[in-house]
Amino acid sequence: MEARSGLRYLGAMSTPPDSQATSQADTPAAAASVPRRLFRRSTSLDHLNSLSRDTAIQALGIVFTEIGDSHLQATMPVDGRTVQPYGLLHGGSSVLLAETLGSSAGNLCVDEDSMCVGLEINANHLRAVRDGTVTGTATALHVGGRTQVWEIRIEDARGRLACISRLTLAVVPRPQM
Numbered sequence: 001m002e003a004r005s006g007l008r009y010l011g012a013m014s015t016p017p018d019s020q021a022t023s024q025a026d027t028p029a030a031a032a033s034v035p036r037r038l039f040r041r042s043t044s045l046d047h048l049n050s051l052s053r054d055t056a057i058q059a060l061g062i063v064f065t066e067i068g069d070s071h072l073q074a075t076m077p078v079d080g081r082t083v084q085p086y087g088l089l090h091g092g093s094s095v096l097l098a099e100t101l102g103s104s105a106g107n108l109c110v111d112e113d114s115m116c117v118g119l120e121i122n123a124n125h126l127r128a129v130r131d132g133t134v135t136g137t138a139t140a141l142h143v144g145g146r147t148q149v150w151e152i153r154i155e156d157a158r159g160r161l162a163c164i165s166r167l168t169l170a171v172v173p174r175p176q177m
Contacts, residue, residue: 038070038140039108048104057100060093064104065135072105073137078129089129094154094163098123101138102150102167109143116148116169123165132157138167146171 048064060081066073074097076082082093099121106116134154142149147170154163 038143039067039105040111041108043067043108056096060096062097062100067108071137071139072101072108073135074101075133075135077133078131083130087130089134089162091123091125091163094125094134095121095123095165097134097136097154098138098152098163098165099167101136101152102165103169105138105140105150106143106148106169106171109140109148110171113174114171115174116171118167119147119170120168121165123163125163127156127160127162129156129162134162141166144171 045064045067048067052058052062052064061077061079062074063076064072064074076093076097078089082090084090099118102121103116103118110116134156136152136154138150138152140148141151147168150167150169152163152165152167153161154165156162
């Protein structure tokens, strides 16, 4: 299916048109070993973090820490800004981290004339976190011309899964300003 952005998504085993894959990548086994660059826009961690100024992202202490070829990662402190009255990481804080990661990653996949907005998010809170820092990692499950689906894994400082979330985004025209 051809996306409005010109990006053709063929599934997890495909490589984008701008990759340097050789003809050996025509088989599924070979394609799995070829790095797949998902993000169309080049950006930096400094740029992503600067966009967070004066937002809920900054208020909760979320910091983007890694941009991979097909994933985006950020950390969030478990402190007075992000816990509930019993001292545990608040589920809403985890969901805000998940939506921040998924939406930001999704917007790196579309052309400048489009943007992604959240349609639905769910989260399963699997482990209580009382202190330290959690790390969220967003990876794409589906990147289409009209919708995207992202999985966001949030882990505690010991690498244990604390929350798993799935975010569905709509790809819409960017408003003219």
